Amino acid sequence: MSSPARRHPPPSTEAPPASRGDALRAAAQPVGLLAELTYRCPLSCPYCSNPVTLGDYHDELTTAQWQRVLAEAQELGVLQLHLSGGEPLLRRDLVELVAGARELGFYTNLITSALGLSRRRAEQLRAAGLDHVQISIQADEPALSDRIAGTPSFQRKIEAAHIVKELGWPLTVNVVLHRRNIDRVAAVLDLAEELAADFIELANTQYYGWAWRNHGALLPNRTQLERAEAVVRAARERLKGRMEIVYVLPDYYSRYPKPCMGGWGKQQLTVTPNGDVLPCPAAHSLPLPRASVREDSLAWIWALSPLFQRFRGTDWMPEPCRSCERREIDFGGCRCQAFQLTGDAARTDPVCHLSPDHDIVAEKVRAANERTGIRDGVLTPRPHRGHPSSG
Amino acid sequence: MPSIKPIRTEKRVRTEKRAVGERGSTAMTSSSRPKLASHMRMRFDPVRQQHVLLGPESVVVLNQTGADILAVCDGRRTVADIVAALRGRYDRVIDEDVRLFLARLAAKRCVEICVEIDDE
Secondary structure (H helix, E strand, C coil): CCCCCECCCCCCCCCCCCCCCCHHHHCCCCCEEEEECCCCCCCCCCCCCCCCCHHHHCCCCCHHHHHHHHHHHHHHCCCEEEEECCCHHHCCCHHHHHHHHHHCCCEEEEEECCCCCCHHHHHHHHHHCCCEEEEECCCCCHHHHHHHHCCCCHHHHHHHHHHHHHCCCCEEEEEEECCCCHHHHHHHHHHHHHCCCCEEEEEECCCCHHHHHCHHHHCCCHHHHHHHHHHHHHHHHHHCCCCEEEEECCHHHCCCCCCHHHCCCCCEEEECCCCEEECCCCHHHCCCCCCECCCCCHHHHHHHCHHHHCCCCCCCCCCCCCCCCCHHHHCCCCHHHHHHHHCCCCCCCCCCCCCCCHHHHHHHHHHHHHCCCCCCCCCCCCCCCCCHHHC | CCCCCCCCCCCCCCCCCCCCCCCHHHCCCCCCCEEECCCCEEEEECCCCEEEEEECCEEEEECHHHHHHHHCCECCCCHHHHHHHHHCCECCCCHHHHHHHHHHHHHCCCEEECCCCCCC
């Protein structure tokens, strides 16, 4: 910092406008990479967003292949690395991958069920430089949590959460909300406070993969949502400065769609266990050309592949998005949801009240509010493990 | 934990003049001693050629001035000290800009105010 005295520009946390130019530069630099290291998982949550075709992902990338992907991601501008799955701790090379990621400068997040996060493993990850741990919990108490997870796991999660705090990590507790646990939000918040979590994410289920298959039984009713929101509002006030609460609405109840991934191919990319690269983790469901790190560089895939270019920007938009003043706010919503609900990925997300297909969502919401019991409907658990050799 | 949620990454702290710091923990005055929160990491990003502030699911892109301010936030210097330190480097430093910048980051829990200090 040997610069001579100069005029003081106001301190700012705003990036300058992205430079424009050739096609490579037209794609803004990605900020985050979701590395889905494996779809194997000890849990069998019915809200899982992993593909229902888990069998297609057995051929996992090797350590060396992941290391190459991470190096390419760093060159592309990725700053945040989310290590997820399935259960990322099932990868024996996780510590090695974390150490390499830290050397590349990533802020590294482990998104885990915490099963397999023994003290020894945790210490190794800490030494490797892992920055942050996010532990999923299915409910505030063992019986319900274990029932949703499909396996005894609650106690081990609590033990792991204590270890995370003891080792000095920031801890995020993540609870996916749905019809069967949303009434427990107050107790869930108490538990997170007890665990001294720094952040809690109360994310209503998004309906992809297994969750889509189970959406009829997972979608809460309006009364449940209103109660939960009141609890969250009060807790935010009470816990201000101690624990940050992120609450994600179920988008079926929203007036406008979610800004999925902050825009297609705009900020985020996902690499699946077998090396497919996706603009969002659910995009494997779309009838679009594949892109894989086994065949092409991450830079080419991000900037130029037909997959990433398909819905980038606003040119692809139909009405009512095309002329909507919110087109750069919610980007037309979620392409996967549009495809799932209408069969056409290029339509406006039917969640939007302006969508010509909105009645599809309205009908699902109506059905959820007609059913009275919170345990109505059948839930299909995802298989425990997506890998034949791991039992 | 595979469940999709809208990604919140690349939250940028905006410059709106929201009332921040009304509560004790984030009140930023000229005698506050700020430091980067322990869960945050600042580094230079060679790709963007800018400093970035990274935390759990958050990315803040800083300009040089912002990075210079944070570089001297060590939990011992007060905001007044920080302004003085910057005066050696810049020919004009507006106290209020620095204080507001730090208050905004404190409200986002990127910056903490140190209460226990070793005064030797």
